Amino acid sequence: MALTLTLPVAAGGLQLYTLRGNTPVKPAAGKNVGPHASLPPEEAATGLGRPGAVAFNRIAYSAAHVVADPLAAVDPWIGCAVDWDATIAYRRHLWSLGLGVAEAMDTAQRGMGLDWPTSLELIRRSLDAAKEMPGALVASGCGTDHLVLENVKTVDEVIAGYEEQMAAIEKLDGKLIVMASRALARVAKSPADYERVYDRILSQAQQPVVLHWLGDMFDPALAGYWGSGNVEKAMDTALGIINAHPHKVDGIKISLLDKDKEIAMRRRLPAGVRMYTGDDFNYAELIAGDGFGKEAMHGQSDALLGIFDAIAPAASAALGELAQGNIEKFHAILGPTVPLSRHIFAAPTRFYKTGVVFMAWLNGHQKHFTMVGGQQSTRSLQHFAELFRLADAANLLEHPELAMQRMKTLLAMHGV
Numbered sequence: 001m002a003l004t005l006t007l008p009v010a011a012g013g014l015q016l017y018t019l020r021g022n023t024p025v026k027p028a029a030g031k032n033v034g035p036h037a038s039l040p041p042e043e044a045a046t047g048l049g050r051p052g053a054v055a056f057n058r059i060a061y062s063a064a065h066v067v068a069d070p071l072a073a074v075d076p077w078i079g080c081a082v083d084w085d086a087t088i089a090y091r092r093h094l095w096s097l098g099l100g101v102a103e104a105m106d107t108a109q110r111g112m113g114l115d116w117p118t119s120l121e122l123i124r125r126s127l128d129a130a131k132e133m134p135g136a137l138v139a140s141g142c143g144t145d146h147l148v149l150e151n152v153k154t155v156d157e158v159i160a161g162y163e164e165q166m167a168a169i170e171k172l173d174g175k176l177i178v179m180a181s182r183a184l185a186r187v188a189k190s191p192a193d194y195e196r197v198y199d200r201i202l203s204q205a206q207q208p209v210v211l212h213w214l215g216d217m218f219d220p221a222l223a224g225y226w227g228s229g230n231v232e233k234a235m236d237t238a239l240g241i242i243n244a245h246p247h248k249v250d251g252i253k254i255s256l257l258d259k260d261k262e263i264a265m266r267r268r269l270p271a272g273v274r275m276y277t278g279d280d281f282n283y284a285e286l287i288a289g290d291g292f293g294k295e296a297m298h299g300q301s302d303a304l305l306g307i308f309d310a311i312a313p314a315a316s317a318a319l320g321e322l323a324q325g326n327i328e329k330f331h332a333i334l335g336p337t338v339p340l341s342r343h344i345f346a347a348p349t350r351f352y353k354t355g356v357v358f359m360a361w362l363n364g365h366q367k368h369f370t371m372v373g374g375q376q377s378t379r380s381l382q383h384f385a386e387l388f389r390l391a392d393a394a395n396l397l398e399h400p401e402l403a404m405q406r407m408k409t410l411l412a413m414h415g416v
Helices: 084-096 116-130 155-171 182-187 191-204 231-244 259-266 283-288 312-323 327-334 337-344 349-362 372-378 381-393 400-413
Strands: 004-008 014-018 030-032 054-056 060-063 100-103 138-142 176-178 209-214 249-255 274-277 302-305
Touching: 004 381, 004 400, 054 312, 060 312, 084 100, 084 116, 100 116, 116 138, 116 155, 138 155, 138 209, 155 176, 155 182, 155 191, 182 191, 191 209, 191 231, 209 231, 231 249, 231 259, 249 259, 259 274, 259 283, 274 283, 274 302, 283 302, 283 312, 283 327, 283 337, 312 327, 327 337, 337 349, 337 381, 349 372, 349 381, 349 400, 381 400
Parallel strands: 030 054, 060 100, 060 302, 100 138, 138 176, 176 209, 209 249, 249 274
Antiparallel strands: 004 014
16 A cells, blocks of 8 residues: 655645555675775685675775754753664664765764763764774874964964864874864865975874765865865865875865865875765765776776765665676666755755754664754755655655654644
8 A cells, every 4th residue: 555645835825645555775794805804715604795795896984973862851952862772773784785984974963962071972982883883983183272362372282282182082092083183174274284284193093094075065164175165276286285194094084065166176185095985965976987098097086975874775776786786776776866965965055964964863773853953954844854755765664664654753843
């Protein structure tokens, strides 16, 4: 029997919507392989290495969301309460699909509800949980968000801020993702200030790091990062820093939502340095690659994506097909997810986390639709209704009856 409910439509009013009834996407029994994760044969039946598992030929991190604790006695706009069991359970889910976890990043509401002490606790718990799953990848966000922004006056204070978080994460044996710094964007006077900061941080790193270039569509406070409002000049500065420390840089994630700029930078990276796509609009073709050049990494992108949290089964299934050379199946699985991603990341882009958490709730990965910082209120009912339709079109409603029941709950809360 068809599943039907009433949804608001963009033209105004309500309209019956019938779910397509397609089989939900089934994830591949995959695992990440490469310089950061490989499994010996004796582990083939445990954790990420299940019998018949498909070995991915891209490193793929999902930036993972946190599950709020709705029963905590805190003001959600001020305090930060996390349901640790549900949060870590979701990371185990991602690892079971062969995806790595980019921890305590923007998707986890870093700087938008998740403070540094809670972020460090999240990193500690995630790293501990990863030890129980052979081959599980974790890389953790290192920034300067514990600094009081308006009090930061000098580049030296920014360096000290990075060093504080760097030391805390490396004490846990964590791999670093060096996040873009609002404080640095505030006090830097020229590209030389960025060079000074990153030279200092990279020279101290215990293992190769992932750099992060987050565009101002995600965070307006990061406008003019790398010392210029001109993207090409900013790119030159970032590449200069990488070229000065190629053995300390695993890769760079850029989140500019511009595939041409990502490809241009990818082709200029030193040998062995990866481009981790952060383009939640064009990830399918960027991961598939164009085969440019003799250096393999110049012709393809690996992935560090917030959208992979919301589309994890499809991402896993598609990466498994890509690894087997089935490019048409890769696009057939991942292509339908792109309209959903573009909707979730629509302007104001910084509110995309709300759609990511909404998907987790629809699919039964958490019991409620509340967020730290009260961020569940940042999108409209119209937005959620279209997200529901697009998730259905992409075959990403893992349990359609549950998803429909929960969508009806949200509609009732809005008087529908």
